[in-house]
Amino acid sequence: MRGGIRIGSISGIPLYIDSSWFLVIGFLAVWLSAAYTKLSPSFSLGYGAINAILFFFSIAFNKIAHAIMSKARGVEVNAINIQFMGGASTVEQEAKDPFSVFSIAISGPLVSLVLSAIGFTAAWLIAGDVIFSGNPKTIEALPESIGSMRTIWTMIALNIARINLIFGVFSLIPALPFEGGHILKAAVWKLTGDRFTGIRWAARSGQFCGILTMILGGLVTLSSPIGGIFLIFIGWFLFGNAGGYLYLNNLQQALLDINAEAAMTRDFRLVDAEISLREFADKFLLMEEKDSNPIYIASSNGRDRGIISAGAIRNIDSSEWQSKSLQSLIKPFDEIDTVDLKTQISTVVNLLEQKQLRYVIVRSPVGSVAGVIDHGDIIKALDVKLLWRIPSEYVKQIKADGKFPANFRLVEICEQLKASKQ
Numbered sequence: 118m119r120g121g122i123r124i125g126s127i128s129g130i131p132l133y134i135d136s137s138w139f140l141v142i143g144f145l146a147v148w149l150s151a152a153y154t155k156l157s158p159s160f161s162l163g164y165g166a167i168n169a170i171l172f173f174f175s176i177a178f179n180k181i182a183h184a185i186m187s188k189a190r191g192v193e194v195n196a197i198n199i200q201f202m203g204g205a206s207t208v209e210q211e212a213k214d215p216f217s218v219f220s221i222a223i224s225g226p227l228v229s230l231v232l233s234a235i236g237f238t239a240a241w242l243i244a245g246d247v248i249f250s251g252n253p254k255t256i257e258a259l260p261e262s263i264g265s266m267r268t269i270w271t272m273i274a275l276n277i278a279r280i281n282l283i284f285g286v287f288s289l290i291p292a293l294p295f296e297g298g299h300i301l302k303a304a305v306w307k308l309t310g311d312r313f314t315g316i317r318w319a320a321r322s323g324q325f326c327g328i329l330t331m332i333l334g335g336l337v338t339l340s341s342p343i344g345g346i347f348l349i350f351i352g353w354f355l356f357g358n359a360g361g362y363l364y365l366n367n368l369q370q371a372l373l374d375i376n377a378e379a380a381m382t383r384d385f386r387l388v389d390a391e392i393s394l395r396e397f398a399d400k401f402l403l404m405e406e407k408d409s410n411p412i413y414i415a416s417s418n419g420r421d422r423g424i425i426s427a428g429a430i431r432n433i434d435s436s437e438w439q440s441k442s443l444q445s446l447i448k449p450f451d452e453i454d455t456v457d458l459k460t461q462i463s464t465v466v467n468l469l470e471q472k473q474l475r476y477v478i479v480r481s482p483v484g485s486v487a488g489v490i491d492h493g494d495i496i497k498a499l500d501v502k503l504l505w506r507i508p509s510e511y512v513k514q515i516k517a518d519g520k521f522p523a524n525f526r527l528v529e530i531c532e533q534l535k536a537s538k539q
Contacts, residue, residue: 121133121134121135121136121198121199121200122134122136127181127184127185127197128184128185128188129188130184130185130188130194130195130196130197131195131196131197132181132196132197132199133196133197133198133199134198134199135198135199135200137200138173138199138200141169141173142166142169142170142173143169145165145168145169145172146162146165146166146168146169147162147165148165149164149165149168149169149276150162150164150165150166151165152165152272153165153269153272156260156265156268156269157265157269164269164273167273168273168276168277171273171276171277172277172280173199175229175232175277175280175281175284176199176284177199178228178232179225179228179229179284180197180199180225181197182224182225182227182228183221183224183225184197185224186220186221186224187212187221189220190212190216190217190220190221191212191213191217192211192212192217192221193536211533211536211537213537215303215304215306215307215312215315216303216307218299218300218302218303218306218315219299219300219303219304221299222296222297222299222300222303223296223300225288225296226284226285226286226288226289226296226297227285229281229282229284229285229288230281230282230285230286232277232278232281233277233278233279233281233282233285234278235278236274236275236276236277236278236279236281237274237275237278239270239274239278240271240274240275240278243263243267243270243271243274244259244263244267244268244271245263247259247262248271248275259271290326291319291322292319292322292323292325292326292355292359293316293319293320293322293323293358293359293362294323294355294358294359294362295323298319298320298322298323298359298362299319301315301318301319301322302315302316302318302319303315305318305319313366313369313370316362316363316366317363317366319362320359320360320362320363320366321359321363322359323355323356323358323359323362324355324356324359324360324363326352326355326359327352327353327354327355327356327357327358327359328352328356329352330348330349330351330352330355331348331349331352331353331356332352333348333352334346334347334348334349334350334351334352335349365530367503368499368503368530369530369534371462371499371502371503372461372462372463372466372499372527372530372531372534373461373462373463373534374502375461375462375498375499375502376458376459376460376461376462377456377457377458377459377460377461377462377465377477377479377488377490378458378459378479378487378488379462379498380462380465380490380494380495380497380498381479381487381488381489381490381494382488382489382490382494383488383489384412384488384489385411385412385413385414385486385488385489386401386411386412386413386414387414387416387421387486388401388413388414388415388416388425388443389415389416389417389443390415390416390417390422390442390443390444390447391417391442391443391444392442392443393438393439393440393441393442393443394430394433394437394438394439394441394442394443394445394446395438395439397425397430397443397446398430398438401413401427402427402430410475411427412424412476412489413425413427414478414486415443415444415446415447420484420485421450421484421485421486422447422449422450423447423448423449423450423452423453424447424448424450424453424478425443425446425447425448426446426447426448427446429446430446433445450478450480450484453478454468454472454474454477454478455477455478455479455480456468456477456478456479456480456490457479457480457481457482458479458480458481458482458487460479462495462498462499463530463531463534463535464531464535465477465490465495466495466521466527466528466531467528467531467532467535469491469492469495470521470528470531475491475519476489476490476491477489477490477491491516491519492515492516492518492519492520492521493512493513493515493516494516495521495527496512496515496521496522496525497512500512
């Protein structure tokens with residue numbers, strides 16, 4: 118998200134411009150210059166460039182306002198990257214309440230509408246009421262009444278006013294990924310008290326708008342193939358983007374709904390803590406399959422005492438194995454990270470990642486070992502909850518690798534959930 122050229126900072130937030138803007142502004146300058154050729158043949162390209170640069174600033178101001186409002190509402194913003202056809206703020210967490218979501222979402226469209234009003238006002242001050250006539254021939258006749266130079270600046274002001282009006286109104290459509298979708302999310306969140314319900318409504322609305330746009334595109338294709346295909350593409354994009362929000366929403370909710378008890382397995386072995394190291398080696402270590410990495414829990418007098426660091430037996434001379442008990446290999450529970458039965462899976466994910474653990478012990482209210490959770494167990498629990506239908510062989514591979522697949526983004530999502538609670 119921080120790619121591009123840094124040009125400074127706004128309210129302490131680093132500001133970056135994507136390098137593609139140089140090409141975009143150049144293309145727009147050439148394209149828009151055609152409108153000024155008759156009025157200023159020698160400097161038409163310059164006026165086209167002015168239009169293109171003002172177009173860039175319209176997008177930049179929109180996203181800067183979004184980032185500043187995010188910071189004002191307590192959402193940490195690491196950077197702003199102004200990209201073509203939009204921009205992006207690198208944030209560490211989501212807004213924590215409906216009003217913050219609404220404030221952040223409305224800030225961008227409001228800036229666009231204000232810039233539109235400024236553009237129309239500037240055009241009116243230059244050319245008068247004639248700009249509101251709506252008759253193209255009236256605009257074409259402006260050079261005869263106010264001169265070429267004033268007409269050119271009127272056209273520039275009108276272009277910026279119209280494009281910002283389109284941005285402002287279009288972004289208020291109540292469907293994700295538009296800002297209006299976030300406003301709808303905030304409203305439903307406020308009414309229901311559930312953020313996930315708000316996202317679900319806004320995402321479904323986005324999918325509905327995408328389907329309608331694709332249907333409209335199909336009808337338009339009959340008379341205008343290019344325009345129809347473009348609408349179908351836009352509809353497909355909206356449907357897919359809204360689906361992404363829905364997927365993420367369902368995954369976040371599952372990570373909060375599933376607890377350790379639902380995800381854990383009994384994939385560990387209880388071993389009497391009083392047996393000798395020799396007996397432990399003969400009955401357990403030598404009988405294990407290669408690369409199986411079993412989990413051993415030491416127990417004595419009816420209580421679980423800790424985990425057995427089986428690898429540590431290599432540090433003890435084999436001649437002492439018969440005289441020493443398994444107690445010498447036990448790591449007490451108060452020296453390791455454990456969770457209880459009601460711990461959310463998102464917390465377990467963060468613990469596995471931050472401590473670089475292969476598994477986490479789940480303890481019952483009385484302190485005994487209820488189960489263990491590793492990376493594969495979490496994926497399997499999510500698979501059952503969200504009906505992913507992940508092959509069992511893939512889950513086994515995750516268990517063997519001891520890490521989450523990068524494309525699942527579980528660590529990133531769980532960190533965001535943790536930050537949103539603080």
